[in-house]
Amino acid sequence: MSEFPTQARAVVIGGGIVGTSTAYHLAKLGWADTVVIERHKLTSGSTFHAAGLVGQLRSNANITQLLGHSVRLYTELERETGLATGWKMNGGLRLACTEARWTELKRQATTAKSFGLEMHLLSAREAQDLWPLMQVEDVVGAAYLPTDGQANPSDITQSLAKGARMGGVTIREDTEVTGIETRDGRVTAVLTSRGRIACEVAVNCAGQWARELGRMVGVNVPLVSVEHQYMVTEAIPGVPRTLPTLRDPDRLTYWKEEVGGLVMGGYEPNPIAWAVDGIPDGFNFQLLQPNWDHFQQIVELAMGRVPALETAGIKELIAGPESFTPDGNFILGEAPELRGFYVGAGFNAFGIASGGGAGKALAEWIAGNQPPYDLWPVDIRRFGRAQADVDWVRRRTLESYGKHYAMAWPNEEHASARPLRRSPLYDRLKAQGACFGEKLGWERPNWFAAAGETPEEIPTFGRPNWFEAVGREHRATREAVAVFDQSSFAKFLLVGRDAETALSWICANDVSRPPGTLTYTQMLNAKGGIECDLTVARLAADRYHITTGTGFATHDFDWINRNLPAGADAHLVDVTSAYAVLSLMGPRARDVLQKLTRDDVSNAGFPFARVRQLALAGAPVIALRITYVGELGWELHIPTEFAVGVYEAVMAAGAEFGIANAGYRAIETLRLEKGYRAWGSDIGPDHTPLEAGLGWAVKLKTAIPFLGREALEAQRGQRLKKLLATFTVDDPSVVLLGRETILRDGKPAGWLSSGGFGHTLGKPIGLGYVRDPAGLDPDAVRAGTYALEVAAERVPCTLHLDPLYDPKMVRVKA
Numbered sequence: 001m002s003e004f005p006t007q008a009r010a011v012v013i014g015g016g017i018v019g020t021s022t023a024y025h026l027a028k029l030g031w032a033d034t035v036v037i038e039r040h041k042l043t044s045g046s047t048f049h050a051a052g053l054v055g056q057l058r059s060n061a062n063i064t065q066l067l068g069h070s071v072r073l074y075t076e077l078e079r080e081t082g083l084a085t086g087w088k089m090n091g092g093l094r095l096a097c098t099e100a101r102w103t104e105l106k107r108q109a110t111t112a113k114s115f116g117l118e119m120h121l122l123s124a125r126e127a128q129d130l131w132p133l134m135q136v137e138d139v140v141g142a143a144y145l146p147t148d149g150q151a152n153p154s155d156i157t158q159s160l161a162k163g164a165r166m167g168g169v170t171i172r173e174d175t176e177v178t179g180i181e182t183r184d185g186r187v188t189a190v191l192t193s194r195g196r197i198a199c200e201v202a203v204n205c206a207g208q209w210a211r212e213l214g215r216m217v218g219v220n221v222p223l224v225s226v227e228h229q230y231m232v233t234e235a236i237p238g239v240p241r242t243l244p245t246l247r248d249p250d251r252l253t254y255w256k257e258e259v260g261g262l263v264m265g266g267y268e269p270n271p272i273a274w275a276v277d278g279i280p281d282g283f284n285f286q287l288l289q290p291n292w293d294h295f296q297q298i299v300e301l302a303m304g305r306v307p308a309l310e311t312a313g314i315k316e317l318i319a320g321p322e323s324f325t326p327d328g329n330f331i332l333g334e335a336p337e338l339r340g341f342y343v344g345a346g347f348n349a350f351g352i353a354s355g356g357g358a359g360k361a362l363a364e365w366i367a368g369n370q371p372p373y374d375l376w377p378v379d380i381r382r383f384g385r386a387q388a389d390v391d392w393v394r395r396r397t398l399e400s401y402g403k404h405y406a407m408a409w410p411n412e413e414h415a416s417a418r419p420l421r422r423s424p425l426y427d428r429l430k431a432q433g434a435c436f437g438e439k440l441g442w443e444r445p446n447w448f449a450a451a452g453e454t455p456e457e458i459p460t461f462g463r464p465n466w467f468e469a470v471g472r473e474h475r476a477t478r479e480a481v482a483v484f485d486q487s488s489f490a491k492f493l494l495v496g497r498d499a500e501t502a503l504s505w506i507c508a509n510d511v512s513r514p515p516g517t518l519t520y521t522q523m524l525n526a527k528g529g530i531e532c533d534l535t536v537a538r539l540a541a542d543r544y545h546i547t548t549g550t551g552f553a554t555h556d557f558d559w560i561n562r563n564l565p566a567g568a569d570a571h572l573v574d575v576t577s578a579y580a581v582l583s584l585m586g587p588r589a590r591d592v593l594q595k596l597t598r599d600d601v602s603n604a605g606f607p608f609a610r611v612r613q614l615a616l617a618g619a620p621v622i623a624l625r626i627t628y629v630g631e632l633g634w635e636l637h638i639p640t641e642f643a644v645g646v647y648e649a650v651m652a653a654g655a656e657f658g659i660a661n662a663g664y665r666a667i668e669t670l671r672l673e674k675g676y677r678a679w680g681s682d683i684g685p686d687h688t689p690l691e692a693g694l695g696w697a698v699k700l701k702t703a704i705p706f707l708g709r710e711a712l713e714a715q716r717g718q719r720l721k722k723l724l725a726t727f728t729v730d731d732p733s734v735v736l737l738g739r740e741t742i743l744r745d746g747k748p749a750g751w752l753s754s755g756g757f758g759h760t761l762g763k764p765i766g767l768g769y770v771r772d773p774a775g776l777d778p779d780a781v782r783a784g785t786y787a788l789e790v791a792a793e794r795v796p797c798t799l800h801l802d803p804l805y806d807p808k809m810v811r812v813k814a
């Protein structure tokens with residue numbers, strides 16, 4: 001063997017499927033100078049005991065596409081490397097045994113249609129024809145995805161490793177990482193038991209060791225190992241090699257064929273975490289002691305489906321720890337804490353399904369120094385401070401594991417590890433009937449129960465139990481005034497001599513206007529895609545107060561920080577905890593505010609899109625005249641210790657105007673009527689402001705340079721390939737949730753990015769991009785005939801390119 005490498009462009013740590021796939025794809029991108037370090041032997045962590053099912057459909061189009069790459073790669077790999085992969089495209093079946101699950105399946109079939117993935121709904125009998133060994137008395141219906149399949153995890157990893165070597169990658173087994181060297185916030189070398197490798201990039205694909213490896217350099221990788229078990233039977237007559245994989249979520253189980261027998265595993269609702277305080281030394285190619293007592297609940301459920309299991313010979317019960325994450329999605333991308341340190345970990349039982357595509361996406365992220373497309377559901381920056389505590393991670397992850405096959409109810413909230421982050425108003429709001437949701441650890445009022453109502457959400461695919469309560473809050477906002485506790489907003493201060501120049505470069509809208517101005521703006525990547533969507537309040541010549549969504553705290557901080565021009569005197573500070581936020585919204589908002597301050601809050605004294613320091617009920621408040629609900633209103637950023645006093649004063653002053661508490665579910669219905677976009681669903685890195693109908697918020701008419709400008713200028717001269725529109729449905733009983741297929745003149749032309757109900761309009765509303773790769777003519781878009789596919793049924797709808805509510809902004813600017 002050649003000398004141990006002392007230098008590489010990238011060092012991939014971990015020789016499982018994700019590490020080898022990343023190295024394979026890096027080589028394809030010309031990064032042949034890549035070294036893979038494996039502490040023991042390839043696959044010896046958890047890849048060797050993975051079950052190997054490859055399903056593709058996810059609730060996000062890009063993640064579905066990423067999994068589709070796994071399938072395409074696995075179909076070709078053996079031909080390229082000459083090493084067998086065990087891949088077969090035997091299709092995947094999924095059963096529904098309750099009406100609610102059948103609705104879920106029908107909604108998934110529509111999602112698949114939206115994303116261009118083949119999926120067929122079957123009767124129980126048709127499903128049984130594909131899987132004759134199962135009894136189907138309790139089956140309501142099934143879905144079949146013909147391009148799903150299964151692979152042999154170890155073989156596919158060896159094949160990827162061979163492909164990587166063929167591309168020039170060096171792989172070193174029996175080599176432990178002992179440290180990561182950094183300088184000026186960047187990775188400079190990986191230290192190993194065999195020597196130091198200087199590198200530009202270190203890639204943490206260390207599976208269940210990834211959290212500990214991250215901790216070496218202060219990078220949070222929130223995952224824990226959970227014991228997962230599946231049993232392998234001897235050959236069973238009637239099990240063909242072509243048997244599709246089977247998921248039977250109501251019985252918590254999955255199945256696949258293996259050498260004429262069956263593999264059957266499941267997700268217990270009472271999972272067991274493993275080695276939370278550290279994985280034992282020498283845990284290589286090792287399994288855990290089988291825990292039949294724990295698995296018994298799964299076996300009983302499984303035997304009801306496949307009676308042949310009762311008499312089948314059992315070869316073994318595989319018990320292995322696998323890494324899982326708090327939200328059930330894997331973790332990808334460059335760590336916000338350390339430049340050049342990338343993570344691909346936490347694959348939640350989907351390591352083999354995701355490995356091919358995740359390795360490709362990660363390699364492209366590394367080589368391009370940015371995500372190749374919007375990967376927000378798996379982006380490492382979706383986490384924050386709350387996810388740094390291992391006990392919090394363990395508790396939330398166990399909930400997530402236990403719900404692996406549970407119904408994915410719309411709007412469902414997590415139950416575990418709460419409450420964690422509380423606004424100063426939490427107890428007061430709770431006492432007034434708040435039903436809380438949670439985001440990034442923050443408790444946030446979703447809605448308020450009236451006397452006699454229970455602040456509890458009952459899961460359903462139909463009209464939810466909180467529908468009327470939200471309607472009340474919606475009307476209070478439209479007709480009187482409502483107060484929303486939005487303390488969880490992420491808030492940053494950008495301060496310094498060069499703050500204006502720096503921010504002008506990063507923001508698509510004009511933030512160079514004088515102190516006192518407030519600007520709604522996007523921040524774009526070089527392709528013109530929307531990386532951040534936020535408000536920038538200029539407090540002073542050298543000082544900006546930036547507000548963004550709760551869930552984007554880490555992402556947006558990272559984006560701004562990494563794009564500050566080198567050497568600029570502009571410093572970004574997270575001041576989230578310093579301010580509570582009360583949003584006072586509605587036509588009587590001014591009446592309430594004026595009662596509490598001597599400052600002038602008239603339209604002339606405090607116009608729309610301005611920021612002022614107000615002395616309000618004894619508190620020094622930063623007041624932002626802005627709205628996300630489409631009414632006259634102010635966001636009041638209140639030093640935390642004054643929050644309770646201001647809230648009490650606002651409620652007392654507002655009593656005569658009918659003030660109401662309102663929550664995030666009301667915000668959602670209000671913003672949909674107004675056509676306000678939400679980052680992460682309606683807008684994101686794959687959408688430009690022009691496509692999103694936000695061209696008015698871009699400073700193309702000025703000469704100010706900004707990141708993404710060239711891309712937008714190029715796009716301005718062309719026909720757009722997608723355009724965000726609003727859709728309304730006349731039948732008020734239709735429930736829109738997002739992902740419904742948009743049919744234009746009878747043909748699929750996109751899907752809804754958001755869905756909900758407008759209580760002023762009295763109609764279901766959705767937002768979604770109308771797509772045409774050949775380019776769109778807005779007049780032709782308007783002239784089309786539209787329908788939505790909702791849970792596999794066609795529903796007529798109307799397209800709108802202008803806001804449904806107050807299109808001239810009369811109420812907002814009143």
Ligand SMILES: NCCCC(=O)O
Binds near residue numbers: 052053054349
């Ligand atoms: N590792 C088991 C995968 C189960 C599933 O794909 O549903």
